[in-house]
Amino acid sequence: MRNKRGIARLLKNRKGEEPSEEVSVHVIFIVLNLVFFVALLYFVSRASSGATILEERYAKQVALMLDAAKPGMIIHFDFGKDLEIAKKNGVTLENILRIDNDKKEVIVKFTSKGGFKYSYFSNINVQKEVKPNQNRVILTIT
Secondary structure, eight states, X not given: OHHHHHHHHHHSOTTOOXXXXXXXXXXXXXXXXXXXXXXXXXXXXXXXXXXXXXXHHHHHHHHHHHHHOOTTOEXXXXXXXXXXXXXXXXXXXHHHEEEETTTTEEEEOSSSSOOEEEEOOOOOOEEEEEEGGGTEEEEEEO
16 A cells, blocks of 8 residues: 555656646647647748749739729730749649639639639629630630
8 A cells, every 4th residue: 555655646746736637738738839830831831932922913913904894805814934833833724813703703823722812893704715825814804
């Protein structure tokens, strides 16, 4: 009996808490830190490619042009060197720019995941045509 009390006394810390409580607190702390650092690395890796900035820039430019567009207009977008970033991330020219006429949204994707959405307000219908040999997307306003 005496040995059991001695072992119990050795396992308790100075505050008198059981060691299992202390271990669980440390495990939770480590898991939360790992989750935080994984999320941080994810955002840093996305930002370092420059794709997120391009997505936002193109989505806003297209939406502003669509807001100013009149029926019958044709808008040409030449992605040029930015298309290389999309290809490196596994995105084709056909998938970079998408127009959702029902929701009135412009969706631009330079990475296989995510993308950037931006709304436009004009009451227009937009048709998209892709010219892969010229690295262009042509939008026709009707």
